[in-house]
Amino acid sequence: MSEERVNELLKELHEGVVEYDEERVVEASNAVLAEGHNVYNAVMNGLASGMEEVGELYDQQEYFVPELLMCADALYAGLDILKPHIDPADVGSSGAKGQVVLGSIQGDVHDIGKNIIKMMFEVAGFTVYDLGRDVPLENFVEEQLKTDSEIVAMSAMMTTTMMGMKKVVEMIKEKNPNVQIMLGGAPVTGDIADLFGADGYAESAGNAVQEAVKMVASLRKLQSE
Amino acid sequence: MTPKERVQKFFKKEPIDTMPVFSGMGTVTIQAIEKMGVRFAEIHTDAELMGKSAMTSAEMWGFDGVVVPYDMCIPAEAMGRGATLYADVEGILYPTVPTKWATLDDVELPDDYQSLFGEARMPVVDGALKYCLDYDGGKYAVGGWTLGPFTLGGQIMELDVLLKGLAKDKKRVTAFLESMTEYVIAMAKHYQDLGVDYISIREMGSGTDLLSPRMWKTLIKPNLEKVFAALDVPTVNHICGGTDLIIEMMGDCGADAVSVDQKNNVVASREKLGPDALILGNFDPYKTLVTMDAADVDAVIKGCVDAGVDAVWPGCDIWPDVKAENMKAYVEAVHKYGDAPTSAVGRL
Numbered sequence: 393m394s395e396e397r398v399n400e401l402l403k404e405l406h407e408g409v410v411e412y413d414e415e416r417v418v419e420a421s422n423a424v425l426a427e428g429h430n431v432y433n434a435v436m437n438g439l440a441s442g443m444e445e446v447g448e449l450y451d452q453q454e455y456f457v458p459e460l461l462m463c464a465d466a467l468y469a470g471l472d473i474l475k476p477h478i479d480p481a482d483v484g485s486s487g488a489k490g491q492v493v494l495g496s497i498q499g500d501v502h503d504i505g506k507n508i509i510k511m512m513f514e515v516a517g518f519t520v521y522d523l524g525r526d527v528p529l530e531n532f533v534e535e536q537l538k539t540d541s542e543i544v545a546m547s548a549m550m551t552t553t554m555m556g557m558k559k560v561v562e563m564i565k566e567k568n569p570n571v572q573i574m575l576g577g578a579p580v581t582g583d584i585a586d587l588f589g590a591d592g593y594a595e596s597a598g599n600a601v602q603e604a605v606k607m608v609a610s611l612r613k614l615q616s617e
Numbered sequence: 618m619t620p621k622e623r624v625q626k627f628f629k630k631e632p633i634d635t636m637p638v639f640s641g642m643g644t645v646t647i648q649a650i651e652k653m654g655v656r657f658a659e660i661h662t663d664a665e666l667m668g669k670s671a672m673t674s675a676e677m678w679g680f681d682g683v684v685v686p687y688d689m690c691i692p693a694e695a696m697g698r699g700a701t702l703y704a705d706v707e708g709i710l711y712p713t714v715p716t717k718w719a720t721l722d723d724v725e726l727p728d729d730y731q732s733l734f735g736e737a738r739m740p741v742v743d744g745a746l747k748y749c750l751d752y753d754g755g756k757y758a759v760g761g762w763t764l765g766p767f768t769l770g771g772q773i774m775e776l777d778v779l780l781k782g783l784a785k786d787k788k789r790v791t792a793f794l795e796s797m798t799e800y801v802i803a804m805a806k807h808y809q810d811l812g813v814d815y816i817s818i819r820e821m822g823s824g825t826d827l828l829s830p831r832m833w834k835t836l837i838k839p840n841l842e843k844v845f846a847a848l849d850v851p852t853v854n855h856i857c858g859g860t861d862l863i864i865e866m867m868g869d870c871g872a873d874a875v876s877v878d879q880k881n882n883v884v885a886s887r888e889k890l891g892p893d894a895l896i897l898g899n900f901d902p903y904k905t906l907v908t909m910d911a912a913d914v915d916a917v918i919k920g921c922v923d924a925g926v927d928a929v930w931p932g933c934d935i936w937p938d939v940k941a942e943n944m945k946a947y948v949e950a951v952h953k954y955g956d957a958p959t960s961a962v963g964r965l
Contacts, residue, residue, distance in 0.1 A: 457827040458780040499710035504777050551903045551936055552711045
């Protein structure tokens with residue numbers, strides 16, 4: 393396969409995600425498999441890099457959440473085709489994958505930001521244990537212990553629900569102080585994340601994408617070094 | 618001047634003695650609930666407890682007005698989507714809608730929204746509003762509220778489907794939002810008929826954290842205009858999150874006032890909306906009333922007044938588990954800095 397053809401397919405995947413063109417992504421993904429291209433390369437340098445640009449467009453207020461969601465659909469359309477064919481050896485070489493327990497806190501049925509984060513973790517090669525939404529507090533603790541995940545990421549869309557996250561942080565840190573806890577959602581700030589004893593936070597759904605994109609980018613950088 | 622008179626005159630932009638302390642969002646606090654000897658989960662299902670918790674909070678802290686209900690599930694619940702009340706959960710959790718419709722194809726809209734007012738907890742809200750309106754001879758201002766059409770739509774069906782549909786399935790989503798608009802108008806008129814002093818329309822899921830200004834202009838604004846045009850009672854157009862890019866359109870929807878949260882640049886908004894616009898806002902209720910030192914609250918309230926609001930409103934529901942000393946400092950500061958006339962409202 394020529395380098396030119398590889399770049400053409402990567403461009404198709406990238407632009408298909410950015411322009412939320414699911415058909416284009418599906419076509420390019422099938423071509424990657426049919427023509428024997430490296431699948432992990434297609435995921436990371438086609439789909440994921442497309443999502444990086446989506447994050448930038450969101451940051452520049454050119455894209456908003458509807459566009460993010462449609463881009464995510466396009467990305468998943470490609471992932472559904474490509475992910476089963478990724479060579480584990482390629483993923484392993486990144487050296488940065490891990491396990492994440494993820495969910496929207498009890499009392500909160502909003503999960504758009506959480507689902508975007510889930511997508512980006514998956515793209516980055518993490519194993520994601522998605523507990524869904526309106527998750528009872530103790531479920532985060534139990535799932536972390538069960539899976540021995542390095543990260544627990546919680547989301548709350550409203551001030552009226554975020555207090556539960558403080559309790560979860562306390563419960564998890566008591567059992568295992570080394571677990572990294574990320575908080576996200578509209579009402580969460582850096583101050584609140586600190587106050588709750590968390591290790592990090594995402595300012596909003598858009599910022600969460602940015603943070604997740606940075607994770608993907610750093611993974612790709614690690615891989616290329 | 619009674620609290621009710623103060624708020625009524627405020628919305629008419631007539632001179633008042635001092636800035637009223639009130640909100641278009643919930644101001645119930647845990648101290649009032651504990652004084653009543655009940656749990657937070659209980660006050661959502663009993664008209665008297667709901668009304669009494671609002672009035673007890675108002676009296677305890679010195680508010681001029683109250684707003685009920687406290688959760689946003691009620692209209693979706695009346696359409697058969699249910700409500701999770703978290704009755705067995707320790708601490709404070711607001712009710713949520715457990716099962717939203719997954720697609721537009723699944724949505725079942727009633728022929729007549731009036732028929733929903735006897736359903737689920739709709740009568741509880743009516744009872745609570747009547748309790749508050751009658752309390753102490755009708756001394757206090759009572760606010761009604763509903764979600765805006767888009768945010769209400771997101772309570773009834775999955776929000777991501779709705780958001781994507783705004784671009785991918787515009788015709789059907791537009792029709793759905795028009796139906797939600799009818800629902801909002803029906804509810805708001807119902808509360809107007811009960812005698813509330815003002816109505817807040819909380820289109821809180823439509824800020825520019827989620828939607829582009831262009832989308833707001835074509836899909837949100839026309840429906841809000843219909844809502845405000847249908848009402849005679851004073852109205853408030855409340856949106857939380859990013860509003861700087863849409864504030865002029867918000868001010869152009871026909872409401873008597875706009876309400877914004879702490880993300881809004883009120884100085885710029887005042888310049889854009891002009892000196893006669895009623896602007897309400899915009900302190901962070903959680904930070905100011907829960908986490909901050911009480912000594913710092915005064916500066917936050919002064920900052921809102923200095924920026925140009927006509928009444929200091931929290932940007933969202935007050936988190937019930939407030940620090941008592943912060944609540945006192947908040948109300949005292951509003952009285953302290955609210956003596957002077959604001960841009961749109963003079964003083965006696």
